[in-house]
Amino acid sequence: MTGKMTVLIVDDNAMNVLVIEEMLRREGYKRLRTAYSAAEMFRLLAGEEDGSLPGMPQVDLILLDLMMPEMDGIEACRRLQADARYKDIPVIMVTAVGDSVKLAEALDAGASDFVTKPINKIELFARIRSALKLKRELDWHKERDSRLRQELQLARQVQESVLPDEVEDSRIRIRAYYQASEELAGDLYAWHRIDDSRWGVAVIDAMGHGISSSLVSMFIASILKESMRTLWSPERVFKELNRRLMGLQWENELVHYYCTGIYATIDLEVGKLNYINAGHPPGFVYRSGGGHPDKLPVSCPPLGMFDKLDLTPRTLALSPGDALYLFTDGILGSFEGEDEDRLGQLAAFLRRFEGEAELERLVRRDSLDERSDDRCLVKIELSPRRVHT
Structure with missing residues (x-):
């Protein structure tokens, strides 16, 4: 299942991105995307939506750095939650900050979970598995709701007929x-x-x-x-x-x-x-x-x-x-x-x-x-x- 899930890594530090990528690849995650700022993340997601990035699979999970210049992870998370296209993508916040207030703010902004640096591999994958499980369940419910809406529309047409x-x-x-x-x-x-x-x-x-x-x-x-x-x-x-x-x-x-x-x-x-x-x-x-x-x-x-x-x-x-x-x-x-x-x-x-x-x-x-x-x-x-x- 891991090979079919697309993970987007967002961090302004190239070394952090490289380390997380390598961890994920060794665990069997093959569909990895990277962005070095929140702005680049939104451009990538928008390209996926409008088809300007052909072959780009839907993002299933975002690993988002908390401390980034221009737009930090908390603000980026708020904007993700405010956009109907992205609000259902689980976000795991990656942070070196041990400030519980900041972590609480990140969760309030819509983050699903968090991991702290230096990253513990076992902890990271446990949290990823948990987030992806919730995402699969959410996708199943969305697909079922979509089918139900189609059936209701058909039933409405039958009623009106x-x-x-x-x-x-x-x-x-x-x-x-x-x-x-x-x-x-x-x-x-x-x-x-x-x-x-x-x-x-x-x-x-x-x-x-x-x-x-x-x-x-x-x-x-x-x-x-x-x-x-x-x-x-x-x-x-x-x-x-x-x-x-x-x-x-x-x-x-x-x-x-x-x-x-x-x-x-x-x-x-x-x-x-x-x-x-x-x-x-x-x-x-x-x-x-x-x-x-x-x-x-x-x-x-x-x-x-x-x-x-x-x-x-x-x-x-x-x-x-x-x-x-x-x-x-x-x-x-x-x-x-x-x-x-x-x-x-x-x-x-x-x-x-x-x-x-x-x-x-x-x-x-x-x-x-x-x-x-x-x-x-x-x-x-x-x-x-x-x-x-």
Whole structure:
């Protein structure tokens, strides 16, 4: 392994460099680089980064002299730590100084370890082996994290691919405004055309964050896609979703995932909205004549918590020109106060906003409660034309 590791020796004294080089070569270290000042070290590292030194392998360890002119080892170490390209390279400080304050300053500056002159060969190699072991472990974690990021990006693309496209026809327009807080999201939205005059629309928020909630979200999305097509009514769709969520087996009984959501069917022919709100923030229905919106309040607990639920849908009349807004609680993070206050502020915003760009900005606002949460808002507009034929 030693022959595959690259060690950079930095010392303004050529004899010191020669002695350390010889020690390392006899121990089997073949990839050795040298620099006679901190400035030369940074030029060499920069050349490795930009490719101006072809064939230069990545530096795995730096043996850095503490006392050098112009820029000493402590300052050089600070600059290494301040640069994202070099901060993970372990630095062993080489010093003739026995001042514990200086050594402590070097370690505070980012040095991994130190050896004192005259160098004890056994001590030097023990400290090198320790530093390189930590470097290999760090490199392994960085490679694993890189692979994980790539997999998360792929999973994000898969997640986004199941989200439906905007709907715009002569009688209804449906559009979503969406911002995930992380690589993967727990919020989702879906809609389905039941027949020529009826639509089903759902907004769901899977509890939790990160990979686990996103997996539950994708599980829910697959159930919704099928159940909205075959079962379509609010009570049957949510009954099936609750059954499937309750059927999940969790190894850790203390970790339990569930979801809140609203599912509504819109009948354009008769002007009627049927919905169930399962522990979700209330939706708003704005009437074409203006005024305060009608709310779609909670009608049952969240899904996935109880085997049996009262899934009786509620009904609201709709008229041409009305607009329906369904959203997740992440949207409320843009407003101040308790939940009711924030709902009131959101209702006022939706009543007076001008243009789609304002809704886009709403889902991208910084959260005022310092919580990182997904944001989803679905806007459903009924054409001002007559609903009845």
